[in-house]
Amino acid sequence: MSLLTLNYSWRWSAAVVFFLCAFLALMMGVSLSERPDVQTADMLTKAYYSLGLFVMGGLDLGTPVDGPLVARLMLWLSYFGSPMLAASTIIEAVIKTISPYKWHFRRISNHIVVSGSDELTITYLKQLRLLQPKVALLIICDEISPIREEELKRRYHATVITGDITRSYFLSKLFLHKAKKVLLLGKDNFQNYEAAHKILELQPSLAGKIIIHCNSIRFMRSMADSLVAQQCINFNAYQLAASALVQQHLISHFIQTVPKDVVVIAGFGLFGQTILEELQHYAQQEIDTIAIIGIDAKRRIQVVDEQRQLANFCHREIFEGNISHPEVWQQLRSKVDLTNTQPIIILCTDSVEDNFRTSLWLKNKYPDSMVIARSYLPSKFAENVGEQYNILNVSINQLVKDNFPIEWMTP
Numbered sequence: 001m002s003l004l005t006l007n008y009s010w011r012w013s014a015a016v017v018f019f020l021c022a023f024l025a026l027m028m029g030v031s032l033s034e035r036p037d038v039q040t041a042d043m044l045t046k047a048y049y050s051l052g053l054f055v056m057g058g059l060d061l062g063t064p065v066d067g068p069l070v071a072r073l074m075l076w077l078s079y080f081g082s083p084m085l086a087a088s089t090i091i092e093a094v095i096k097t098i099s100p101y102k103w104h105f106r107r108i109s110n111h112i113v114v115s116g117s118d119e120l121t122i123t124y125l126k127q128l129r130l131l132q133p134k135v136a137l138l139i140i141c142d143e144i145s146p147i148r149e150e151e152l153k154r155r156y157h158a159t160v161i162t163g164d165i166t167r168s169y170f171l172s173k174l175f176l177h178k179a180k181k182v183l184l185l186g187k188d189n190f191q192n193y194e195a196a197h198k199i200l201e202l203q204p205s206l207a208g209k210i211i212i213h214c215n216s217i218r219f220m221r222s223m224a225d226s227l228v229a230q231q232c233i234n235f236n237a238y239q240l241a242a243s244a245l246v247q248q249h250l251i252s253h254f255i256q257t258v259p260k261d262v263v264v265i266a267g268f269g270l271f272g273q274t275i276l277e278e279l280q281h282y283a284q285q286e287i288d289t290i291a292i293i294g295i296d297a298k299r300r301i302q303v304v305d306e307q308r309q310l311a312n313f314c315h316r317e318i319f320e321g322n323i324s325h326p327e328v329w330q331q332l333r334s335k336v337d338l339t340n341t342q343p344i345i346i347l348c349t350d351s352v353e354d355n356f357r358t359s360l361w362l363k364n365k366y367p368d369s370m371v372i373a374r375s376y377l378p379s380k381f382a383e384n385v386g387e388q389y390n391i392l393n394v395s396i397n398q399l400v401k402d403n404f405p406i407e408w409m410t411p
Contacts, residue, residue, distance in 0.1 A: 011085065011089060014081070014085055015054070015082075015085060017081075018053070018054075018077070018078045018081045018082045018085065019050050019051065019054075019078070019082075021074040021075065021077050021078040021081075022049070022050035022053050022074070022075055022078035022079075022082070023046055023047055023050040024071070024074060025064070025067070025071040025072065025074040025075035025078070026038060026039075026046040026049065026050065026075070027043070027046060028067060028068055028070075028071035029066070029067040029068065029071065030064045030065075030066060030067030030068075030071045030072055030075050031064070031065055031066040031067060032061045032062045032063070032064065032065065033062030033063050033064075033065050034060065034061055034062030035049075035060075035061050035062060038061070039066070049061060050078070053078055053079060053082040053083065054082045054083065054085070054086045055083075055086065056083075057079055057080075057082065057083040064076065108136050108138065108159070108175055108178065109136070109175070109178040110135070110136065110178065110179075110180050111135070111136035111137065111138050111175070111178065111179055111180065112128070112135060112136070112137055112138070112179070112180060112181045112182075112183065113138045113139075113140065113174060113176070113179050113181070113182045113183070114137065114138070114139045114140070114158075114182075114183045114185060115139075115140045115141075115165045115182075115183065115184045115185060115186050115192070115195060116139075116140075116141065116184070116185035116186035116187070116213075117139060117141045117144045117148050117149075117152065117160075118185070118186075118187060119376075119377070119397060120185045120213060120237055120400070121139070121185050122151075123397050123400055123401045124183065124185065124401075124404060124408075125137070125152075125156045125158070126401060127401050127402075127404050127409060128409050129156055129157075131406075131409045131410070132409055132410065135180075136159075137156060137157065137158035137159065138158070138159050138161065138174060138179075139152055139158045139159070139160045139161070140161055140162075140163055140165050140174070141160065141161075141162055141163075142162070142163075142164060142165075142186070143162065144160065144162060161174075165184070165186070165191070165195040166191055166194045166195045166198060168198050168201075168202065171195075171198055171199060171202055172202060176199060176202055176203040176206065177203055177205075179203075179206065180209065181209050181210075181211070181408070182196075182199060182206060182209065182210045182211070183210075183211045183213075183408070184196055184210065184211065184212045184213065185213045186213075187215060189214045189215055189216050189219050189220075190219075192212050192213065192214065193212060193214075193223060193226075193228055193229070196210050196212055196228050196231075196232050197228045200228065200231055200232075207231040207232075208231065208232075208233070210231070210232040210233070211232065211233045211235065211408060212229070212232050212233065212234050212235070213235060213236065213237065214234060214235075214236055215236070215237075216236075217236050217238070217239065217270060217273070217274065217307075218303065218307065220234055220236055221307050233408075236270070236274070237396065237400050238270040238271045238274050238396065239274045239277075240399070240400050240403055240404075241271065241274075241394075241396045241399035241400050241403070242271060242274035242275045242277070242278045243274075243278050243403070244399045244400075244402065244403040245275065245278075245346075245372075245394055245399060246275065246278040246279060246282055246283065247278075247282060249372070249392060249394070250263075250279070250283065250344060251282060251283060251286075253342075253344060253370050254283050254286035254287075255286075257342050259288070259341070260286060260287055260288035260314075261286055261287050261288060261341070261342070261343065261344060262287075262288060262289045262290075262291070262336060262337070262338065262341050262343040262344070263279065263287055263289070263290045263291070263343065263344045263345075263346070264290075264291045264292075264293070264332070264336070264338075264343060264344070264345040264346065265290065265291070265292050265293070265294075265346050265348065266293045266294075266323045266345065266346065266347045266348065266349070266358070267293065267294055267323060267346075267347060267348040267349030267350070267355070267374075268292050268293070268294030268297045268300050268301070269294070269348070269349065269350060271348045271374060271396065272292070272294065272346070272348045273300065273304050275346060275348065276290065276292070276304065277304070280313055284313035284314065287313070287314045288314055288315060289314060289315040289316070289317065289336055290314055290315070290316050290317070291316075291317045291318075291319065291332055291335075291336045292316070292317070292318045292319065293319045293320075293321065293323055293328055293332065294319075294320065294321075294349075295320065295321065295322060296320065297318050297319065297320050298318055298320060301318060317332070317335050317336055319331050319332055322354075323347065323349055323354055323355075323358050324354050324357075324358065338366050338369065339366065341368075342368045342369060342370065343366065343369045343370070344369070344370045344372070345359075345362055345366070345369050345370070345371050345372070346372045346374070347359050347362075347371070347372065347373045347374060348372075348374040349374075352374075352375045352376070352379075352382075355373040355374055355375065356373050356375075356382060356385075356393075358373075359371045359372075359373035359391050360385075360389060360391070363389050363390065363391055364389075370392070371390075371391045371392065372391070372392045372393075372394055373386070373391055373392070373393050373394070374393075374394055374395075374396065375393065375394070375395050375396070376395065376396045376397055377395060377397050378395040378397060378398050379393065379395070
């Protein structure tokens, strides 16, 4: 639970206690030196006078003079406690207005700072809260919807602050010297590296404890030799998901099949590209042919070859076009045997609908194949249909969540 939530919780509890003490004391027969008529008043009148103690204390009512000793002590407790509680609330509000960040963070330490509030942040927080339910969380956003802010506060018990993570003055207010880890998960790649640079300038002790997510693998590789990148942990969500897919699902298939395998990567965006790289790292001895289908696939494979210097570890066929176009699959069948083998066919375009529909068609046409359909978010519907037709549905979100390194979760 966040500090702000705890703060409100104890104040309301104290207010209820003080009100009940006063109300019950009056109901038990305590009379007041300046208002003796209160003793015979109805319940609503006594409740009204009990609430008035938060504003005036007992100055307009006088002191308790009659009634049971316990009741008089309860009323005295409310006499002192109610105005003090009201005064402290007003003082706190003034201080928060003058210096909101300092007030929010006055007790925060050993905390994790997260920049960004998109799905990747939610994915990380889900896994973090499973392992670290009580660690303090500070989330920084350029802008955020009210619903997402409420979700972060209530479900993940985080303190949410709107601000620019690249501003040195703003960073200086985040108690970075007490932070255990910083995760830069925002959409803007350059902004993430800029923020990492300024954080290291302010707090060099965080070297090795800053995790940068980069949406562009090409940009991340370009930055690999920079001083900032070398002092931080750099990752891409698709790369993390592709590594998990290959190691958890594909390698076991390769081991079970005796001849070398045929792999079809239908959709050659970031996920498809990283799958190809992971296959070279972990399974190049197991593959005979890789067929790649994708819009602008030839240019993209050239970029991957240039950046990663991929070895020609197997026969490779490239087909340009949309996976929904029958002609693309006709071209593929003319060069790659999918009938007399047990191919792995991975449908990994950005269109969940195209992946899902094409996977059903392919499984019907090649029943011995291992068909994998990719989505971003988990889907119970897709899982149910996949089980029915023996299709593996993988969620990028779920693969990333299950494969965050454990050290990213520990302060």
